[in-house]
Amino acid sequence: MINIMDGHIDLKSLEIEDIIDVDVLQKFLDNFAIGMNCAAVSVNRKGEEVTSPSHYRSFCKDFIHSSTLGDNRCAVCHNQMGEEAIKLGRPYIGSCHAGLIDFAAPIIIKGEHIGTVLGGQILSNKPIESNIKKVAKELNLPDEDLWDAAQGIDIVARDNIAAAAEVLFVVVGTLAENGYKRIEMELLSKALADSFIQISGTIGMLAESAANISASQSDLGDEIAEVSNVTKEISSVLKEIAKVADKTKLIGLNASIEAARLGNDGRVFSVVAEEIRSLAENSKQTALQIDVLNNQILQKIETTIHNSDKTLGITQEQSAAMEELSATIHNLVELAEGLNSLFVE
Secondary structure, X not given: OOOEEOOEEOHHHOOHHHHXXXXXXXXXXXXXXXXHOOEEEEEEOOOOEOOXXXXXXXXXXXXXXXXXXXHHHHHHHHHHHHHHHHHHOOOEEEEOOOOOEEEXXXXXXXXXXXXXXXXXXXXXOOOOHHHHHHXXXXXXXXXXXXXXXXXXXXXXXXXXXXXXHHHHHHHHHHHHHHHHHHHHHHHHHHHHHHHHHHHHHHHHHHHHHHHHHHHHHHHHXXXXXXXXXHHHHHHXXXXXXXXXXXXXXXHHHHHHHHHHHHHHHHHHHXXXXXXXXXXXXXXXXXXXXXXXXXXHHHHHHHHXXXXXXXXXXHHHHHHHHHHXXXXXXXXXXXXXXXXXXXXXX
C-alpha cells in the first residue's frame, strides 16, 4: 500500500505490487524459468508469495514440499538466502537443505528491501544417490522415487547460475525502479497541477485587481481633469472680480473728486468714497493673490494629470501582462492536468 508522508513515498510501507504489475512479473518469471531450466518465484518483504511458482521441479513440488518438515525446511532456506542477499545488496547463491542450488535476488528501492526473487532447484553437478536417499529418509519420503526425481533435475554450470541470478536481479530491479519512478512522477505531476491551479487562481485575482486599478486610475484621471477645469473657471472668475474691483476703485475715485467739489457738504460722502476705493483696492489684491495660488494649484494639477497618465499607461500594460500571464498559466494548468491524467487508470 502506498503511503505519502510530507509529499514523499513512505518506503517502509511500499510493497512489490505497488510498483510492479504482478501479471507482467509473472509472465517474465514463467519465461525466465523455462528459458533457464530453473524454478522461480517472487516474495514480498514478509516472505509471502507475490507470484505463483514458475517451473517448479517434481523433486521439490511433488516430494519435498509434500512433507511438512521438508516444506518448513524450504521456508527456512528461503529466508536465510533472502537475508544474505539483502546483506550483500546483490544476488546470493547457495545450497538448500535438500542439496539443490538456489539463489535469491533482492528487490531494493532507495536502500529499502521490499521483496526478493527466488530461483534455483538446479544442480551444478550430478546428484549423489546416497545424499538424496538420506534426505528422503529424514523427510520420510520414498527414497527410490525421490532419487528418480533427482535425476530429472537440470545440471547447470555455476557461472551460468550466477548469470541467471544477475539477470533476475537486473530485470526485476529495473521493473521496480521504473514503477517507483512512475509513482514519483505521478505525485510530482499532481503537485505540479495543484500548484499551477493555485497560481492560476492568484494570477486571476491579480489580473482582476490590475483591471480594477486601471479602471480606478482612469476614473481618477477624469476626476483630476474635472478639478483642472474647475480651477480654470475659478481663475476666469477671479479675473472678472479684478475687473469689477478696478471699476469700483474708479467709481470711488470719482466720488472722492465730487465730494471735494462739494466742500463741507461732501465730507461724509468723501469718507464713504474713500472706503469704497480702499475696499476695491483690497478686493483686487486679494483676487490677484487668489489667482496666483490658483495658478499654482493648476500647475500641480497638470503635473498630477501627466503623472496619472503615465501611471495609467503602466497600469494598463501591467493589466495586459497579467491577462497574458493568466492565459499562459491556464495553458500550463491544462498541460499539468494532462500529464497527471497519464498516470490515472
